[in-house]
Amino acid sequence: MAVRNTRPGGLLMVAPPCATWVFLCSAVTGRSWSNPGGNSQRCVELANILVLRLIYILFYAVKRNVKILIEQPQSSVMWMWRPVRKFLHWAGCRTECYSFLLASACELNMESCDLWHTW
Numbered sequence: 001m002a003v004r005n006t007r008p009g010g011l012l013m014v015a016p017p018c019a020t021w022v023f024l025c026s027a028v029t030g031r032s033w034s035n036p037g038g039n040s041q042r043c044v045e046l047a048n049i050l051v052l053r054l055i056y057i058l059f060y061a062v063k064r065n066v067k068i069l070i071e072q073p074q075s076s077v078m079w080m081w082r083p084v085r086k087f088l089h090w091a092g093c094r095t096e097c098y099s100f101l102l103a104s105a106c107e108l109n110m111e112s113c114d115l116w117h118t119w
Contacts, residue, residue: 003057008065015071016054020047021078036081051078055087062091 006012020029020043021036030039038044058068068091072078079085079095087093 003061003064003066006061006064006066009067011067011069012058012061013069013071014054014058016051016078017047018073018076018078020044021076022073023075023077026077031077033077033080036077048081051081052083055083058087058091068093 003012019025020038021031026032029041029044031037031044037048058070061068070093079088
């Protein structure tokens, strides 16, 4: 596991898949600001399980004094899900919003992204 090999003071950057957490998919997933856990569809349950496992890894990293950085699109409701909120509070994470320039074959646009970190 990468966390075990990261020195204290090092950085662990994670970007969990955002597909079921963003507004674009909310009609299918049932996720919203008031219900970030979503509905009982298989894809939603799997995304929730993946994020719960990620929280365990991040907990281990913070306990080892490894800095963490978590990336999600600004429209993600993952930050509102209770297990994530509890971890962010426990770890003392702060948030910053960044815009990234995304280049595609058709256009250039700015994508806003939230980054939570422990420094």
